[in-house]
Amino acid sequence: MYTCGPTVYDFAHIGNFRTFVFQDVLRRFLQSRKYRVLQVMNLTDVDDRIIQKAAAAGVSIREYTEKYVQAFLQDMDALHLEVPEELVRATDHIEDMVGLIERLQKKGLTYSSEGSIYYSIAKFPHYGRLSKIDLAGMKTGVRVDVDQYEKENARDFALWKAPKPGEHFWETRIGPGRPGWHIECSAMAMKYLGDTLDIHTGGVDLAFPHHENEIAQSEAATGHPFVRLWLHAEHLIIDGEKMSKSYGNTILLTDPEPVVRQKLKTMVTDPARVRRSDPGNPDVCPVGDLHKIFSDRATMDKVNAGCRSAGIGCIECKSWAADALVQLLNPMQERRKKFEENPRLAWDILEAGSEQARKVAAETMNDVRDAMGMSLAYEPLAGEDGR
Secondary structure: OEEOOOEOOOOOOHHHHHHHHHHHHHHHHHHHOOOOOOOEEEEEOOOHHHHHHHHHHOOOHHHHHHHHHHHHHHHHHHOOOOOOOEEEEHHHOHHHHHHHHHHHHHOOOEEEEOOEEEEOHHHOOOOOOOOOOOOOOOOOOOEEOOOOOOHHHOOEEEEEEOOOOOOOOEOOOOOOEEEOHHHHHHHHHHHHHOOOEEEEEEEHHHHHHHHHHHHHHHHHHHOOOOEEEEEEEOOOEEOOEEOOHHHOOOOOOOOOHHHHHHHHHOOOOOHHHHHOOOOOOHHHOHHHHHHHHHOOHHHHHHHHHHHHOOOOOHHHHHHHHHHHHHHHHHHHHHHHHHHHHOOOHHHHHHHOHHHHHHHHHHHHHHHHHHHHOOOOOOOOOOOHHHO
16 A cells, blocks of 8 residues: 655644544554555655755755654654554655656657656546546647646646756756656655555545656556555545645644634634525534534534524634644644654654554554444454564
């Protein structure tokens, strides 16, 4: 199973971790069904944003991204997420990416322009199959250089980008430059999992262009199906919008209580959305959405009753939502404090991750069994070292 991990240009927020928790639940479920899981998660530590931010800070890519990698590992531990068997950095696999690009070049699927190498999507007849896009009328040879773009802007995409003045780059057989975002995951996934993966997961926003481009690169290079099953996690929605750094509505696991409360207090509700429906119905209220995510059943019942009788207002609802979120974040933040005293601890946990993951999975499955009255037994799979 290959899971798209974080792009470590900034701290991951709880919207990002919605996807990572989804991946962890999937992993645990498969283990509970006696499947042997080999999970590979990438750390994207080179892309347009990282290149620009590292250059602006006057530091190397590795130095710039290291603090965000550490923070991600610490947040994983705070959430009790299992550590994947392989957690891999893009910058450690440049040679693998170059080799994959060379395979595509030999098959005549690429072309060069001003030092960059592009993939010609017109030469891959199945392009658009995953994201259901219509390429009718698209002009051949129209290119896009940015890593992220919308379906209506489907173009030939960059496999290898020529360096700009002041940017970090690698000297390689295919010339100086750095990889495009999409080639990174194809190269790393196939290195560790072979030509065909059983499962590939990620956020729903990655279906296009990222996963569509992964399919085109990988299947054209190998002649084999790239993925048997795609699974995408939906966004965490706040006030009708996905939680995103670009929208300025993010909440971090490390945010102190006053910051959490202020962020929720200043959240702008969407009156148009409420007017279109029933203003007394918490099911269509953005603040009600928060309680569905953060609140326990007793609080949710209180919110429902208060909203339907007009007995409570939006401000009170927000305050209760903040109470619920702070209650969830506090124990995670306590776990995270130990990393501030020992920064190496995150990597120590990573190195011992498989054993820890087995214990956590067993405890979790036993909790599920006890809580639901299920005759569910979790036993370690037979395998290496007698486990």
